[in-house]
Each structure stands twice: as structure tokens, then as C-alpha cells.
Amino acid sequence: MDSIQVPAQGDRLRLQKVAAHPTDEPERSGGLGSLDKLFHAAEGDVTSGLSPVGQGVAWLDWAVHLANQPFLRAELATAALEQSQRFGQAVLGSTVISPLPNDHRFVSPLWQMPPFSAIEQGFLLAEEWWDRATRGPDGVARANQRMVNFTTRQLVDVLSPSNVPWLNPEVINATISSGGLNLQAGWRNFLMDIEEAVTGQPAQSGELKVGRDLAITPGKVVLRNRLIELIQYAPTTAQVRREPVLIVPAWIMKYYILDLSPQNSLIRWLVAQGYTVFSISWCNPGAEMRDVSFEDYRTEGVIAAIEAATSICGGAKVHATGYCLGGTLLALAAAAMARDGDERLASMTLFCAQTDFTEAGELQLFITEDQLAFLTDVMRVQGYLDSRQMAGTFQLLRSNDLIWSRAIKSYLLGEREHPNDLMAWNADGTRMPARMHSEYLRRLFLDNDLAEGRFPVAGKPVSIGDIRAPLFVVGTETDHIAPWRSVYKIHLLNEGDLTFVLTSGGHNAGVVSEPGHPHRHFRISHREAGGRYLGPDDWSAEAERREGSWWPAWSEWLGVRSGDLIRPPDMGSKVYRPVADAPGDYIHEH
Numbered sequence: 322m323d324s325i326q327v328p329a330q331g332d333r334l335r336l337q338k339v340a341a342h343p344t345d346e347p348e349r350s351g352g353l354g355s356l357d358k359l360f361h362a363a364e365g366d367v368t369s370g371l372s373p374v375g376q377g378v379a380w381l382d383w384a385v386h387l388a389n390q391p392f393l394r395a396e397l398a399t400a401a402l403e404q405s406q407r408f409g410q411a412v413l414g415s416t417v418i419s420p421l422p423n424d425h426r427f428v429s430p431l432w433q434m435p436p437f438s439a440i441e442q443g444f445l446l447a448e449e450w451w452d453r454a455t456r457g458p459d460g461v462a463r464a465n466q467r468m469v470n471f472t473t474r475q476l477v478d479v480l481s482p483s484n485v486p487w488l489n490p491e492v493i494n495a496t497i498s499s500g501g502l503n504l505q506a507g508w509r510n511f512l513m514d515i516e517e518a519v520t521g522q523p524a525q526s527g528e529l530k531v532g533r534d535l536a537i538t539p540g541k542v543v544l545r546n547r548l549i550e551l552i553q554y555a556p557t558t559a560q561v562r563r564e565p566v567l568i569v570p571a572w573i574m575k576y577y578i579l580d581l582s583p584q585n586s587l588i589r590w591l592v593a594q595g596y597t598v599f600s601i602s603w604c605n606p607g608a609e610m611r612d613v614s615f616e617d618y619r620t621e622g623v624i625a626a627i628e629a630a631t632s633i634c635g636g637a638k639v640h641a642t643g644y645c646l647g648g649t650l651l652a653l654a655a656a657a658m659a660r661d662g663d664e665r666l667a668s669m670t671l672f673c674a675q676t677d678f679t680e681a682g683e684l685q686l687f688i689t690e691d692q693l694a695f696l697t698d699v700m701r702v703q704g705y706l707d708s709r710q711m712a713g714t715f716q717l718l719r720s721n722d723l724i725w726s727r728a729i730k731s732y733l734l735g736e737r738e739h740p741n742d743l744m745a746w747n748a749d750g751t752r753m754p755a756r757m758h759s760e761y762l763r764r765l766f767l768d769n770d771l772a773e774g775r776f777p778v779a780g781k782p783v784s785i786g787d788i789r790a791p792l793f794v795v796g797t798e799t800d801h802i803a804p805w806r807s808v809y810k811i812h813l814l815n816e817g818d819l820t821f822v823l824t825s826g827g828h829n830a831g832v833v834s835e836p837g838h839p840h841r842h843f844r845i846s847h848r849e850a851g852g853r854y855l856g857p858d859d860w861s862a863e864a865e866r867r868e869g870s871w872w873p874a875w876s877e878w879l880g881v882r883s884g885d886l887i888r889p890p891d892m893g894s895k896v897y898r899p900v901a902d903a904p905g906d907y908i909h910e911h
Contacts, residue, residue: 357698372695376472379465383455390458397454404446411442418445423799425726426483431490440482448477464689471686484725492733499735506735514731529745532904536577538589540903542602543893544629548613548621550602550905551629551897554588556889558595563884564667565597565634569623571645572603575749575908578829579644581742585835587872594876596640597890599630601647605751605910608704613754615650615761619778623654631665633894638667640879644832645803646761648674652811653771655790656783668882670793670875672832673803676785677772677810678765682801688766693759700755707752743829751910772814785814792819793878795871797831809857812848820847820878823861824871836870843871 387394407417414435420427432441455470482488486496486504495503529535544551568588570576579600580588591598601622606613623641630639643651648671655669675681681688700706730736738744770776774784792815796805805823812819824831824843834841844864848855855863867874893899 372692374695375689375691376468378691379468379472382461382465383458383469386458386460393458397450400453401450404450408439408443408446411446412439414438417442418449420445426481429491431494434490437482437488437490440488444480444482448474451477464686467683468686471683478725481725483729486733489729489733492729495734503733503735506737507732510731510735510737528740529742531575531577531749531908535582535742535745536575536580536904536908537583538580538586538592538903541892541899542901542903542905543599543633543897543899544625545900545905546621546625547610548604548618549626550604550901550907551626552600552602552903552905553630553633553892553899554592554598554600554903555892556597557592558889560886561595561597561889562880563634563637563887564640564882565599565630565637565890566591566640566642566879567626567630568598568600569626569641569643569647569651570601570603571647572618572622572751573646573753574751575746576600576602577904577908578743578746578833580904581746581833585742585833585838587833587835590835590872591876595886596876596879597634599626601626602905602907603751604907606705606754607752611700611704611755613757615757615764616778618650618757619654619657623651627654627665629897633897634890637884638665640668640670640883641666642670642672643674644672645674645828648672649676649761649765649771652676652785652788653776653778653783655788656771656785657778659787659789660778660781660783666790668791668793668879669788670795670879671808671811672795673797673800673808673828674794675765675803675807675810676814677807678769679772680804680807680810681766682804682807684802685766688762690767693762693767696762697755697759700758704755705752706755706758743833747829749911772810785811786816788815789817791882792817793822793875794819795822795824795832795875797824797826797828799826800828800831802828806857809860812854816851818848818850820845821860821864822871822874823864834870834872836872838870841870842866842868843874845871845874 411417416438427441431437451473452470455473456466461469486492492503538554540552540554542550543553568576568579570579580586583589588598588600603622604610627639627641631637641651641655643649651669652671652674655666658664658666678685696706727738731738764770764776768775771783771785774782776783792811794808794811796803796808798805800808809821812821822843822845824834825841826832826834834843844861844866846860846864
């Protein structure tokens with residue numbers, strides 16, 4: 322594959338070595354100890370990358386402390402007796418407990434009919450008791466307590482009566498009415514899923530395809546290096562804003578989450594608003610890229626793309642936009658640029674991107690010293706983290722919706738989900754190089770170096786507080802990957818001009834929220850540079866609520882911070898010659 326090298330201008334694109342992190346593990350070599358890596362890698366194939374030792378330590382911590390608190394055990398025994406009494410009331414027809422708002426397993430009216438109503442109530446009572454039992458006792462390390470509670474919740478979910486065909490009234494009703502055809506169809510669905518898992522290819526026709534149904538906004542690849550293809554999108558308006566928009570997506574998934582179908586493509590919509598849009602498309606690395614660093618992703622990814630966009634647009638400043646981990650990387654790059662006096666950013670927008678990881682949600686359960694050491698050994702052997710390992714972790718965070726509900730619908734009710742663009746994108750994961758993945762897990766999630774001013778770039782630490790470009794930051798109400806209160810913490814790290822938006826939806830659906838999408842709303846508030854800090858709950862209560870999509874509010878915000886309308890720039894330039902049509906080649910790598 323031909324490559325285009327970014328022209329060196331001063332020291333902007335000099336690839337710098339990352340300074341050794343003080344907490345990095347020394348590389349073990351030689352002796353029988355090196356075989357532990359192979360052993361852990363084999364374990365990781367069975368556990369989807371989760372450390373069994375970490376689980377064991379967490380449970381031991383919980384059990385020992387519980388054994389040393391006899392009165393707490395007596396309290397839990399009393400609570401169990403109370404639950405049994407409430408269950409007796411449920412058997413007699415009373416509703417004594419309701420599912421949590423996000424629990425959709427028992428929404429069917431069939432669950433309200435005896436004897437299924439009593440079965441549902443009994444399960445919910447047991448679930449409530451186990452949740453209470455695993456939120457203590459005092460003295461258990463917080464990470465261990467959360468791990469025990471999380472694991473218990475997964476085990477209890479497995480035992481839900483909704484998962485048992487002869488206890489689930491929906492399945493029983495479907496089986497009787499169809500003469501068992503639902504189970505026959507479910508078996509076919511199961512075999513198709515096995516085929517897809519083994520071959521990595523869709524087992525049924527009618528699947529949406531990249532370049533035909535998805536990611537079809539016209540454009541050109543104007544830069545290709547070993548890590549990225551940079552796509553410049555063709556203008557659709559006679560004039561455009563002078564300042565281009567550069568999108569830095571997360572490298573954990575393909576960029577076209579922002580260029581799905583034409584009707585909900587943020588990229589296509591931005592182009593129609595009169596902006597020159599560039600987007601990074603990350604490569605899908607293999608074992609040969611095991612030593613690619615986080616710093617490489619900054620220099621050959623973000624900085625190379627800024628350099629190209631600025632050059633093609635005649636030296637204009639860039640509206641840099643980062644999504645999820647891409648936003649974190651962009652914030653780090655912007656902080657380094659600010660430290661070094663580089664003023665090429667007109668603004669910075671972050672979608673569901675964390676810069677402080679002290680409250681990073683349930684993902685923190687999977688990022689401990691033990692887990693990171695185990696995962697490092699797994700990645701040292703295979704050279705990368707497989708997308709299926711990471712996808713399994715995300716599914717566990719919402720196992721009711723992403724695992725069990727889908728299994729019931731597909732395998733027991735025999736109903737195949739109709740593929741949509743978001744589902745197709747979600748199944749199209751990427752791998753992550755071993756070194757880069759270990760570095761960002763340790764430095765960001767585990768040690769929080771970026772927020773605390775220890776993250777080194779070119780041998781010197783950077784600070785989010787140095788960024789002077791205006792900020793537009795988006796969080797989503799039900800985000801389980803980047804909780805909005807965690808995203809909101811950028812208010813504590815930067816005192817500059819900051820507009821914060823909290824939109825309905827989750828990590829993906831909240832961002833893909835095109836105008837005209839039903840049942841959408843958002844809150845928005847602007848803090849001027851040097852303005853007072855407002856806590857997240859107070860902010861939520863005071864911020865203006867608007868109905869509809871937040872996209873027009875963002876476009877208006879960008880417009881205020883952009884220059885006059887000009888003739889659209891050429892597609893590429895003499896230095897950055899187009900090498901392929903959008904969506905490029907990297908997007909097709911599996």
C-alpha cells in the first residue's frame with residue numbers, strides 16, 4: 322500500500338519517544354517466569370481477558386470482613402426473613418417490589434398473571450437482597466466491594482426466570498401459539514451466530530455494508546500513514562467557513578459512527594451546514610504494531626491530521642472535535658500544543674470524552690493493578706487487544722440489554738433483530754496495539770496522570786488548564802462508558818470559555834441525534850472564561866432545557882467562532898494528493 326509522508330515543518334511532526342512511566346512494569350525475560358505470559362494468555366482466552374486472581378482477591382476480601390462482622394450477618398439474616406415475608410404477600414397477589422427503571426425483562430403484561438407474578442416478585446426480592454449483601458461490609462476495599470457487587474449481579478442475572486423457557490410466560494405463549502416454531506427459529510438463529518463468530522462474516526444476507534449503505538458521504542483520502550487515513554469530504558455548498566472541522570474518533574471502533582446512513586450522518590450534516598470536514602480513519606492494527614505507543618497515536622494521528630487540514634485550508638485554524646477516547650487524545654494533544662505556543666486550534670469539541678478518570682464508571686472495575694498486569698501479559702503474547710475481548714467487557718456493563726434480552730428474543734422467541742446502521746457499526750470493532758493500550762489504561766484510567774499534570778509529552782508534562790481555545794463539551798444522560806458527571810469534570814481542569822451540553826440517550830445514541838429524531842432533548846449552559854464553578858447536579862437543575870437535537874446548537878456555536886464564508890478549498894493539495902475515494906481502505910480492515 323502506497324503511503325504519503327507528512328512534510329516535516331520545524332519540529333511539529335518529529336516522533337518523540339515516550340519517557341518511561343514510573344509505574345511501568347519491568348519486562349520479565351528468560352527463565353520459567355516468562356512462561357507465565359503464555360499461561361496468562363491462555364487464561365485470557367477463557368476469561369475474555371479478565372484476571373481470575375483479581376476476582377479471587379475481591380471475594381476473599383469481602384468474605385473475610387463479613388466473617389468478622391457477626392452483627393452484620395445477623396442483620397442480613399433478618400433482611401432475608403423480611404424478604405421471605407414480602408414474598409408471601411406476593412404469592413397472595415400483592416405487588417411488593419418493582420423492577421428498576423432500566424430493567425425491561427418483565428415489561429410484558431404476561432408477567433403480571435399468576436403464577437408468573439409471584440415468580441417475578443420472588444426473583445426481584447432475591448436480587449435486592451444480594452445487592453444489599455454485597456454493598457458491605459465495612460473495611461472492604463472499595464474496588465473489591467464494587468467487583469463483588471458487580472459479579473454477583475451478573476450471576477443473579479443468569480438465574481433470572483426470564484432466561485428459563487418454562488418460567489418465562491412470553492416464551493410459553495409463543496411456543497403454544499406457534500407450535501414450537503419459535504424454538505426452531507431460535508435454533509437457526511443460534512447456528513447463524515456461531516457461524517458469524519467463527520468466520521467473522523455475516524451469516525445472513527441483507528446486512529448493511531460500508532461504502533454501499535454506510536459511510537457513503539463523498540470525499541477523498543488526502544493523507545495515509547501507518548496509523549491513519551485522513552478523509553476530506555466534498556463540499557455541498559457554494560461557500561464554506563474558512564475554518565475546517567477535524568474529527569478525531571476513538572480508535573477502539575470505526576470512525577463511521579459519525580457517518581452512518583445519510584439521514585443520521587453527522588459528517589454529512591456538517592458539510593451541508595457549510596463546513597469543510599476532515600475525519601481520521603484509524604487503521605486496524607495487527608501483531609506487527611505491538612510496540613506502537615500512545616505518543617505515536619498523538620503525532621502520527623492528531624498532529625499529522627491538524628497539519629494536513631491546516632495546509633489544505635490555506636493556513637486556517639481548525640475546529641478540532643474528538644469522540645470518546647479520541648477526545649481524550651485530542652485534549653492531550655491540545656494541551657501539548659498550548660504548552661508549546663502552537664495556536665492552530667480555533668476551538669475544541671469533545672463528545673463523551675473524559676479528561677479526569679476518578680469517576681469513570683463501572684469500567685474502573687476492569688482496570689486495577691492486578692487486571693492490568695494480567696491484560697499486559699495477554700497482549701504481550703498476541704500483540705494487541707482483540708475487539709471481541711473489549712466488546713465482551715462493554716456488554717457485561719449492560720448485560721440485561723446487551724446479552725440476556727437479546728438472547729431471549731433471538732433464541733427463545735425466535736425473533737431475529739432487523740439489522741440497522743448502529744448495530745452494524747457496533748459489530749465492526751478494531752484491535753488495539755499492546756503498548757499503546759497498556760499506556761493509556763495505566764496513565765489515564767489507573768493513575769489519572771492527565772488530570773493531575775503528570776502525563777509526559779516530549780519529556781515534559783502537560784496540563785488541560787493550558788488550553789485557551791473555547792471548549793464545547795457533550796455528555797449523555799445514560800452513558801455507561803463515559804458517565805456524564807465524569808465528562809463534566811473538565812470544568813475543574815480548565816477555567817476557559819466552556820459550553821457544556823447534556824443530551825438524552827447513551828454513549829452512541831446520544832451523539833447520533835440528528836434533527837428530527839423523536840423524543841430528543843438536551844440541556845445547555847455557557848460558562849465564560851474565569852466563571853464560577855457549579856457542581857454537576859446544580860448545573861443540571863439550572864441549565865436551559867431544549868427539545869430536539871443538539872446538533873444545531875453546536876453548529877451555531879462553531880459559526881460564532883468562525884470567519885467569513887469563502888470558496889471551498891480544493892480536495893487535497895500538491896503536498897496532500899488524494900490517494901483514494903472515501904471511505905478509504907483502513908475502514909475495511911478486519
